[in-house]
Structures are given as structure tokens and as C-alpha cells.
Amino acid sequence: MNTHDSLRNPRRVVQRTRGHGHGPITRLMSPSDLGQVVKPFVFLDIFDANRATLQAMANMPLHPHSGVATVTVFTEGRMRYSDVEAGSGTLGYGGVEWMRAGSGVWHGKEMTPDDVSRIQGFQLWLSLPAEVENGEPVSRYIEARDMVQAGPAYVIVGKYDGMQSPVPAPEGINYLLVTLRAGERWTYQPPAGHDVGWLALAQGSLGGAAAVVAGEMVVFEPSETPIVLEAAGAADAVFVLGSAVPHPYPLHLGYYSVHTSAAALEAGEARIAELGRRLTESGDRRTAAGTIPVFR
Incomplete structure (x- = not known):
């Protein structure tokens, strides 16, 4: 279907949510609700903290994961990272923290706020395919200058419009960070097989058939039909958009883990329990x- 046809027969929004919040964090999607609909995308938080609430984010405890990859991007502000293996630097708009938890990790304090008045962004979980869900963990910090762009979009995960993300993600998943200037129209053409489609809006508003307001997540009908978007109002529209080949596995859920089978979940949870004991023994690891x- 070309853009002209998609304007006459727009891709329909079939679900929308504003999630539920606690302090500076709003959970838009969990593996037990919309994650079942748009898997391999299984979890999405939007965080929005000013100087008064940044401490609440900084006080979040270390916690484990297995079976998923986490992808963190920023729509406003900057965070600093420092790691003996990964080096140090700053992540802002267009940069990404990628962490493939695989067999198990503990994290939650690997970044600190830069000297900014506001930090806003998204953390996404991707359910991993069976062949890597209990594999070796991988952690990467990739700054905006090392990412690739296709028109108004940073290609955070996957390949779009000939541009391949440097993030080492599984095949069949696209995840974009997009800013449309006020009044700008943009069409996203999903790759072949990408029947899953959704977006979440951080700032501004989108008009037309896919009308979305800031703080809202919408899910599109399963289809490879293009998604036509237009920034409404006087402000820029800043959002993340995902499309993917549907995840063919059931979701087996732990508290911080998502796996493709009960056996894989059991192995992942045993590993993160073991890591938890080792973490306690390691003492103060703060840089x-x-x-x-x-x-x-």
C-alpha cells in the first residue's frame, strides 16, 4: 500500500492507554497486559523527573533481569554513565543504553543525572528469542553521535530506510525515536513481516487518524500498512515507535524476568539468585x- 492509499485507509488504532504512575515513572505496558498484544515489546515505562523528583529515581534499588533486553532512550535531558569496561560519557536525545540481560544481570544505578533541570525518556523491555534468552549478557552505551538517523528518526534498534542501528539486537525488531516539527507529516513503512506496531508520545500531540496526546501509548491493528503521522498544534511531537515480526513464543513471567518456557524461566531465576548472592559479597562497587x- 502506498502513502496515498494509506491516507484513504489509515492504519487503525485498536488500543490506547495512559498507563498508571508512581512518582516520576508511568508504566504504559507490562508483560501481563499490552505486552501480550505487541510482543516482543513487553514492557514500557515513561519517566519524567525535574530537580525536585530526580532523587526519587536515583533512590531506585538495584534489581535483576533475565530473558529480556532493556533499551533506555531520552527525550529530554542527559544522563552520565561510567563503567570500567564501557568507559564513561553522556547519553542524551538520540543515545541509547542497551542491556541484553540474557542469563541474568543486576542493575539500576549505572547512570546518574547530568546537570539538567529535567530528565524524560522511555525504558523498553524486549522479550528475547529462545536461542539467546539465557545467553551471555551484553551491556552497551552508545552516544547520539554514533547512532544513525533516517529522516526525523533515530534508528535505536533494527534497520529502517537503509540505516542499520549499531545496537546488537535480535532480527525482526525496529524501534525508533522520532521528533516531528509542528505541522510536519511523516510516514513509517514497516518492513515485510512487521505486523506489530505501536507508538508512545512524550511531548506534543499527533493529529489525524492516529490522534495521540502526550503521555499516551497506542497500538495499531496488526498489518504492514504504513503508519501516517502528523504533528498537531504549535509544539514538536516527540515519540518512540516500534514495529516487529510477532514473537512466536508464550510469555513465561517472573517478577523481573520474561522467558519463552518454564524451564528457561527457572534457569534465569536461579542465575539471578546466584548473582544476587555474589553481588552482596562484592561489597561497595560504586564508582x-x-x-x-x-x-x-
Whole structure:
């Protein structure tokens, strides 16, 4: 279907949510609700903290994961990272923290806020395919200058419009960070087989058939039909958009883990329990910059 046809027969929004919040974090999707609909995308938080609430985010405890990859992007502000293996630097708009938990990790304090008045962004979980869900963990920090763009979109995960993300993600998944200027129209053409489609809006508003307001997540009908979007109002529209080949496995859920089978979940949870004991024995791992590197 070309853009003209998609304007006459727009891709329908079939579900929408504003999630539920606690302090500066709003959970838009969990593996037990919309994650069942748009898997391999299984979890999405939007976080939005000012100087008064940044401490609440900084006080979040270390916690484990297995079976998933986490993808963190920023729509406003910057965070600093520091790790003996990964080096140090700053992540802002267009940069990404990628962590493939695989067999198990503990994390939650590997970044600290830069000197900014506001931090806003998204953390996404991807359910991993069976062949890597209990594999070796991988942690990467990729700054905006090393990412690739296709028109108004940073290609955070996957390949779009000939541009391949440097993030080492599984095949069949696209995840974009997009800013449309006020009044700008943009069409996303999903790759072949990408029947799953959704977006979440951080700032501004989108008009037309896919009308979305800031803080809202919408799910599109299963289809490879293009998604036509237009920034409404006087402000820029800033959002993340995902499309993928449907995840063919059931979701087996732990508290911080998502796996493709009960056996894989049992192995993942045993591994993160073992890592938890080792983490306690390791003592204070805080760096001079105030971060605590991912433990794996």
C-alpha cells in the first residue's frame, strides 16, 4: 500500500492507554497486559523527573533481569554513565543504553543525572528469542553521535530506510525515536513481516487518524500498512515507535524476568539468585562518578 492509499485507509488504532504512575515513572505496558498484544515489546515505562523528583529515581534499588533486553532512550535531558569496561560519557536525545540481560544481570544505578533541570525518556523491555534468552549478557552505551538517523528518526534498534542501528539486537525488531516539527507529516513503512506496531508520545500531540496526546501509548491493528503521522498544534511531537515480526513464543513471567518456557524461566531465576548472592559479597562497587556498573 502506498502513502496515498494509506491516507484513504489509515492504519487503525485498536488500543490506547495512559498507563498508571508512581512518582516520576508511568508504566504504559507490562508483560501481563499490552505486552501480550505487541510482543516482543513487553514492557514500557515513561519517566519524567525535574530537580525536585530526580532523587526519587536515583533512590531506585538495584534489581535483576533475565530473558529480556532493556533499551533506555531520552527525550529530554542527559544522563552520565561510567563503567570500567564501557568507559564513561553522556547519553542524551538520540543515545541509547542497551542491556541484553540474557542469563541474568543486576542493575539500576549505572547512570546518574547530568546537570539538567529535567530528565524524560522511555525504558523498553524486549522479550528475547529462545536461542539467546539465557545467553551471555551484553551491556552497551552508545552516544547520539554514533547512532544513525533516517529522516526525523533515530534508528535505536533494527534497520529502517537503509540505516542499520549499531545496537546488537535480535532480527525482526525496529524501534525508533522520532521528533516531528509542528505541522510536519511523516510516514513509517514497516518492513515485510512487521505486523506489530505501536507508538508512545512524550511531548506534543499527533493529529489525524492516529490522534495521540502526550503521555499516551497506542497500538495499531496488526498489518504492514504504513503508519501516517502528523504533528498537531504549535509544539514538536516527540515519540518512540516500534514495529516487529510477532514473537512466536508464550510469555513465561517472573517478577523481573520474561522467558519463552518454564524451564528457561527457572534457569534465569536461579542465575539471578546466584548473582544476587555474589553481588552482596562484592561489597561497595560504586564508582567515583556515583554510578554502580551492571553486575553480570
